[in-house]
Amino acid sequence: MVIGNQARTLKNIVSNKMKSSSLRVLAVSSGKGGVGKTNIVANLAYVLSKQDKKVLVVDADLGLNNIDILLGLNPKFHIGHVLSGEKNVQDIITEGPAGIHLLPAGGGLQELTQLDDEKKVVLMEELDQVSSGYDLLIFDTGAGISTNVTYFCSAAHEIILVATTEPTSLTDVYALIKTLHIKHAQKYFRVIINLVNSEAEAQLIFRNLTAVADRFLPDVSVEYLGYILSDPVVVKAVRQQKAFSDLYPNSKVTQCINRLVQKMINESQPVTGEEKSALFWRTAFTVQ
Numbered sequence: 001m002v003i004g005n006q007a008r009t010l011k012n013i014v015s016n017k018m019k020s021s022s023l024r025v026l027a028v029s030s031g032k033g034g035v036g037k038t039n040i041v042a043n044l045a046y047v048l049s050k051q052d053k054k055v056l057v058v059d060a061d062l063g064l065n066n067i068d069i070l071l072g073l074n075p076k077f078h079i080g081h082v083l084s085g086e087k088n089v090q091d092i093i094t095e096g097p098a099g100i101h102l103l104p105a106g107g108g109l110q111e112l113t114q115l116d117d118e119k120k121v122v123l124m125e126e127l128d129q130v131s132s133g134y135d136l137l138i139f140d141t142g143a144g145i146s147t148n149v150t151y152f153c154s155a156a157h158e159i160i161l162v163a164t165t166e167p168t169s170l171t172d173v174y175a176l177i178k179t180l181h182i183k184h185a186q187k188y189f190r191v192i193i194n195l196v197n198s199e200a201e202a203q204l205i206f207r208n209l210t211a212v213a214d215r216f217l218p219d220v221s222v223e224y225l226g227y228i229l230s231d232p233v234v235v236k237a238v239r240q241q242k243a244f245s246d247l248y249p250n251s252k253v254t255q256c257i258n259r260l261v262q263k264m265i266n267e268s269q270p271v272t273g274e275e276k277s278a279l280f281w282r283t284a285f286t287v288q
Contacts, residue, residue: 023131027060027156029141029149030163031172036194037162038066039238040228041140043254046243047261049098053135056093058127059105060152061142062115068104071096072241078106082126083119089126097246101134115148124155144172145179154184160225163209164195170209177213181220190225192260202227226260229253 028044030037038061045055059067059079068075077092094102115123131137139152153159159180163173173191180186191209193202206224213222231253237244245254 023134023137025137025139025155025157026160027139027141027153027158028160028162029153029176030143030161030169031145031174031176032169033143035143035162035164035166035169036228036234037143038070038140039234039244040162040192040194040257041138042067042070043243043245043257044261044264045096045100045136045138046098046245047254047257048136048264049100051261051265053265054099054101054133055136055138056101056103056130056134057138057140058103058152060139060148062105062148066105067140068094068096068102070238070241071100071102071243073102073104075102075104078104079123080106083115083122085122089130093130097243115151120151145176149176150180150184153180154186158190159186159188160190160192162192162194163205164193165201165205170205174209174212177220177222178217181217187219188221188223190223192225192228194228195230196227197230199227226256226263228256228260 028037028041041057045057048055057067062079073094073096075092075094077087079092081087081092082089089103092103094104096102127137139156141149141152143149153176161173161176163169177186177189180189191206193205196202196205203224210222213220229252231244231251233248233251234244234253237247240247244251245257248254
């Protein structure tokens, strides 16, 4: 059902605005934690920024501050201050390496883990105020199928899912795809396979995932976006609280990130259906 007149009004404002906007909105998610999702987001954002793209990363794993710690940042304010009305989004934007802009999530705040409808509208109104200044807005969501995760995924133009070779990772990614499709009418997904030893291994894992999706979710499109090789420099960079693409620009894992970024820059906005590209953040106004 649709929530309130305020939501309907905001829907019209944002829809009309985004039809003429070049802003590209991505949600990066995963079925389970520990697959390297946030690290991928941080390094995609870093390399995109180095390519002169204006990037805003929203740490949408609300209640757990992750990406700011990963990048060695210590923000004073977070999204909780926006939702309480104490600050607006512009007040809490934190600048990271290469000019990345970050909206921190705030750590240890249980009240943010399940946003109610009113707070969702407030957040999207605030994001709408700053969105015109960016080329890309990236939601780094939590893992799993919580309402926050499905909300931010459904609100984006593109849904990128991160999986690894672990069977539980694939099972949980499929569960997320199924939930987003059945309960939120999502049909288009892109997948990055992380922590592999070769591209051949990544493609095998991807084929296993799509075999199940093709059989049980025939209306769903799952696209192979790319792979990230396992590389010991990742752990070294995490310990130094830096992006590995910054510290180790010639490493094999950074080369993987560079290929992903180049693919994203070269392509036109992926086909995600006319309705989805026209109506930005449409599920900010729909409650399941």
